[in-house]
Amino acid sequence: DAKTTQPPSMDCAEGRAANLPCNHSTISGNEYVYWYRQIHSQGPQYIIHGLKNNETNEMASLIITEDRKSSTLILPHATLRDTAVYYCIAYQTGANNLFFGTGTRLTVIP
């Protein structure tokens, strides 16, 4: 699986869009980009995933660059409950597991 790189921490004002970057420059053509988040004292929660097209669901949007070397998770209107650690994962179908790194700790500030 490709290694991903994320900033260790970010702050975002409540109500603003939170844009969380992820670099995955060694990603291969059949690796998906997955995003999970982990709120304090809970297990990780799936957010969204994509291959090369941008994706949107009720939680977030995922923007993947054309060369697929990086992506951005967008929370359009961050709330205090979005404070969490966000994990970006490059996953190859058929691989044994998702590799969770240390993620980005997002703090939403009132």
Place this chain on the structure above:
Amino acid sequence: DVKVTQSSRYLVKRTGEKVFLECVQDMDHENMFWYRQDPGLGLRLIYFSYDVKMKEKGDIPEGYSVSREKKERFSLILESASTNQTSMYLCASSLLTGTLNEKLFFGSGTQLSVL
């Protein structure tokens, strides 16, 4: 919604004890996983299982074993607990769809302290 239930939220055990961590999922998922989470190290895979009675080693299986006698239940066993096994243990499950999806559903975790 899928529910993954871990039997204990907090557990305190003594060095040398045999420890059982239980996990049950209610959505008929084929895949089940055990991770441990430590500060600065992220989540690391211990064992996983694709089916009943099947098990595969993850990245850090040493000191652990697992049991999957029923599809819905996946147990992690510490044969002789040691202090370096103090950690947050997370169980997860996923559906073997064959459609390129690997969405994991996690339990709330068990914080194990070995004294």
